[in-house]
Amino acid sequence: MSIADRLKEEIAARQEDLVALTQDLIRIPTLNPPGREYRTICDYLDRRLLRSGFHTELIRAEGARGDSDRYPRWNIVARREGKAPGQCVHFNSHIDVVETGHGWTVDPFGGEVKDGKVYGRGACDMKGGLAASIIAAEVFIDLCPDYAGAIEISGTADEESGGFGGVAYLAEKGYFSPERVQHVIIPEPLNKDRICLGHRGVWWAEVETKGEIAHGSMPFLGDCAVRHMGAVLQEMETSLFPALAEKRTEMPVVPEGAKQSTLNINSIHGGEKEQEEDYSGLPSPCVPDRCRMVIDRRFLIEEDIEEVQAEIRAVLERVRDGRPGFDYEITELFRVLPTMTEREAPVVTSVAGAVNEVFGREATYVVSPGTYDQKHIDRIGRLKNCIAYGPGILDLAHKPDEYVGIEDMVQSAQVMALALNDLLGGA
Ligand SMILES: [Zn+2]
DSSP, rough: OOOOHHHHHHHTTTTTHHHHHHHHHHHHBBBBTOSSSSHHHHHHHHHHHHHOOEEEEEEOOTTTTTOOSSSSOOEEEEEOOSEEEEEEEEEEEEEEOOOOOOOOOOOOTTOOEEEEEEEEEEEEIIHHHHHHHHHHHHHHHHOOTOOOEEEEEEEESOGGGSTTTTHHHHTTTTOTTOOOOOOOOEEOOOOEEEEEEEOOEEEEEEEEEEOOBBBBOOOGSOOOOOHHHHHHHIIIIIHHHHHHHHHHHSSOOOSSSGGHHHHEHHHHHHHOOOOOOOOOSSSOOOOOOEEEEEEEEEEEEEEEHHHHHHHHHHHHHHHHSSSSSOOOOEEEEEEEEEEEOTTSSSHHHHHHHHHHHHHSOOEEEESSSOTHHHHHHTSOOOOEEEOOOOOEEEEETTTTOOOOEEEHHHHHHHHHHHHHHHHTTTT
């Protein structure tokens, strides 16, 4: 029997272990915010990976955004050296999950198994992927103990809130540097036969229009910042949104609607603060002297950030031309540049070959509409050989009754093990 067949067979034989591991991970409610039980899950992973011969490190992202004594940002990085020097393959999974929300028909932290699926918050995003990568590594180590190079598995904090106390922190400390790691696979739920090469860019900014406060009965004595913002919105409708819809990317972004530039208005607020729920009085009459809007612009690899910013400034300048007294300010809140790993990159071709071997068909290449931890690996770590590949259906992430299919996990683990064999020359 070929080594590929033996790896596949052994992973299938360990299905029960894979399911139990996924259930255990789901039962640790690592909710973020605020960042609960990070230490608990790191300790659990520590015990498991030590048993499999990994050298482990528990690292607290001290001082990172989100870290506090009450909610410390714990991460685990585990490494297992092979018999000879070689390259390192790193599997990175985030350990945090988002709030459960309403509408569940099962216990979100019960890890219930039903009809070939494991249910729970984080089942697909992404504890199922983490479990699959652990089983893949363990089976590969058992069957190919003479491999060259090293395998790393990390469980990292805060991906759902930007990753500053997780991958960004570790990248700054050198854990994701080309000297230490050569191939990165992030087992996010992208579907078992798809390889995610990267993501679009993000620019968040706050746009503020300025006015002058006055009594609401005599608005002519003031200057209404909300009306100015209304003019901005109108200008966006007339000139900006149609222009964005025209910009199409060559990146294989899914879903189809995200193949163009997009802009969302995340929030808007003008005038007096909203009153507390227990306040039963009336609001007071004032002309709003400022109005603030937060925009969420997602951009394409064909666009650059200066162009994206200039476009918003141009909208505001056009409004200024037509409105006496119009004044504004733009404050950048957050930026991430688009990234896309090349199809010829070794991690891509290895995983593509493994997908072909397991499913008997070509892998599909996709790009994510939103960002994930690849942004830090790319920008801080300077690692270009990185993809997201893992079991689970992306559409189920963050929803009630989230689940991961057991067969999907088994097959993804097979793909991961075959990729390890290809990259580390197991036999
Ligand atoms: Zn995720």
